[in-house]
Amino acid sequence: MADDSSGHEAPTRRDYMKYGGVVVGGGLLAGCAGQSDSGSTPETSYSVTLSPVGEVTFDTVPETAYAYNPHYADMAVAFGHGDAIASLGAPDAYTTSMNYYYDAVDGASIESEDLRAVWNDGVDKELFYDIGADVHFQDPCWLTSFTENWDQGDIEEVRENLGPWFGNRYSREYTQPPEGCREGYRHYTLWELSEQVAAVFREEERFKALQAESEELFSTIRANLPPEPERPTVGLVVFSDDSFRPYELNNPGFAKAHLRPFEAQDAFATSDQTYDENEGGRIDYEGLLEADPDVLLHSQGISGFFDVAAIRETLENHSVGSELTAVKNDRVYSSGTPFQGPLMNLFQLEMTAKQLYPDVFGEWPADGSEDTYPEISADEQLFDRQRVADISNGDI
Missing domain, CATH: 3.40.50.1980 (Nitrogenase molybdenum iron protein domain)
Structure with a gap:
């Protein structure tokens, strides 16, 4: 921040609006309860629950993660595990949009040449074996409906031989999943979904801290709308x-x-x-x-x-x-x-x-x-x- 002539920090536009209007109370963006109060890596197995995949148990924090959509990669970067991401649907285009913002965040980056491209006129199951991920950040309901060569047997094969699925696709537009996935399907907010991904990486404390920054920004915006x-x-x-x-x-x-x-x-x-x-x-x-x-x-x-x-x-x-x-x-x-x-x-x-x-x-x-x-x-x-x-x- 810029200093004024008295040596004190000059108020920013953010400060001016925060204190110049009525600040909306906290908790507006709060997600569901966290999985753990500790930000440290446990030595025992732990479980995280997400619709539609249910309760997923991890023996250790994932070191390699498959992702198709960039919001999961952004969550990993936000919680200090960007190096775990091994793939994206279209790495060149997706990392272009991510790094557009990351250039303004010290230490944040993601490089397309480090990632495998998932989409190539379809999604090849062999790619999953090539990656060998500990977790797959994708909604299996979407994968079986979007690609003709995937069925439930393929989903189970990847889960049993490689690693669990952990993704929720239909919260993005708040739409209905395909038949067979609709019963009990839950729609999450951005921060609810982010909280569950943070729990996968055992980064609950980073999640809470980042969510607090988001709530402050949200309150500033809401308090100053015309x-x-x-x-x-x-x-x-x-x-x-x-x-x-x-x-x-x-x-x-x-x-x-x-x-x-x-x-x-x-x-x-x-x-x-x-x-x-x-x-x-x-x-x-x-x-x-x-x-x-x-x-x-x-x-x-x-x-x-x-x-x-x-x-x-x-x-x-x-x-x-x-x-x-x-x-x-x-x-x-x-x-x-x-x-x-x-x-x-x-x-x-x-x-x-x-x-x-x-x-x-x-x-x-x-x-x-x-x-x-x-x-x-x-x-x-x-x-x-x-x-x-x-x-x-x-x-x-």
């Missing part, structure tokens, strides 16, 4: 093939954990158009202009999949796209990824705060062409980078 009539209309989309796939802004599921707390108005929900984001519906330029959001957010804009700076230029040069209010007012932004763990969520909350409410939280200083999280002065930061890095590195 009155509802002053909040912008927001359109969340993905642009490809010269059309737009609209997404709901405030629906449940941790995919929207960086958007929902801001309670902005969903531009599509207030228009005459109806859609289901899980059905993959699309709209053209005219359809987007009909909704005409004040702010246009491109989902997964922070990734290796999309070039939002180029997309913005395409909109500016299009006869209809150039008429959009968000384009005219230069409010087309790269938005975060729905595949977010606890570290990524902190940054994505700060990023969204600045994109939606710059008059309150400060301007978002990036245009979508950057490869790393933009440098934000200490007085404009909404959470303490060094504290988060210390927690991740074990200095609780």
Whole structure:
């Protein structure tokens, strides 16, 4: 933090908002009860429970972990076990989005060349034997429904010969799992799921410390939201093939954990158009202009999949796209990824705060062409980078 002339620390924007408004009480993001009060590695076996896999027993803390989606890798990095991650579905694209944020956290990184690519026109079971993981961070219900060559027998084979499954896929969009998995299936918040992954690594204390930082940020945001009539209309989309796939802004599921707390108005929900984001519906330029959001957010804009700076230029040069209010007012932004763990969520909350409410939280200083999280002065930061890095590195 910057020092003032008297030698005392100057108040940051985070401090100003924290103490300048009514702070929401703690516990809003609290998850389910932790598995242990100790952050040390036990010498005996321990169990962690997660739907739909049930109670899973570990003899030792996993040293090698399979992951498909990056939020599990982000959880491992957050709790000091990033080196355990051996795979991702698409390492190049996923690590691009992760390292975008990690560049701002001392000691956090993940390299694509160290990871095996899981997806290659399917998921090859032999890859699991090649990796030899102690735990598989993937929902088996999703794997058997998403890939034709997997059935329950394959799931049991991997569990018995290699290591347990530990994943919950359908909490991300808060959707129903496939038939055969629905009875008793539980949906978790981001922090509930993170707590269980922390328990797998016996890092309950790091989880508690990091969750406390998240609760403070959440309270700061909630205490400083403008009155509802002053909040912008927001359109969340993905642009490809010269059309737009609209997404709901405030629906449940941790995919929207960086958007929902801001309670902005969903531009599509207030228009005459109806859609289901899980059905993959699309709209053209005219359809987007009909909704005409004040702010246009491109989902997964922070990734290796999309070039939002180029997309913005395409909109500016299009006869209809150039008429959009968000384009005219230069409010087309790269938005975060729905595949977010606890570290990524902190940054994505700060990023969204600045994109939606710059008059309150400060301007978002990036245009979508950057490869790393933009440098934000200490007085404009909404959470303490060094504290988060210390927690991740074990200095609780």
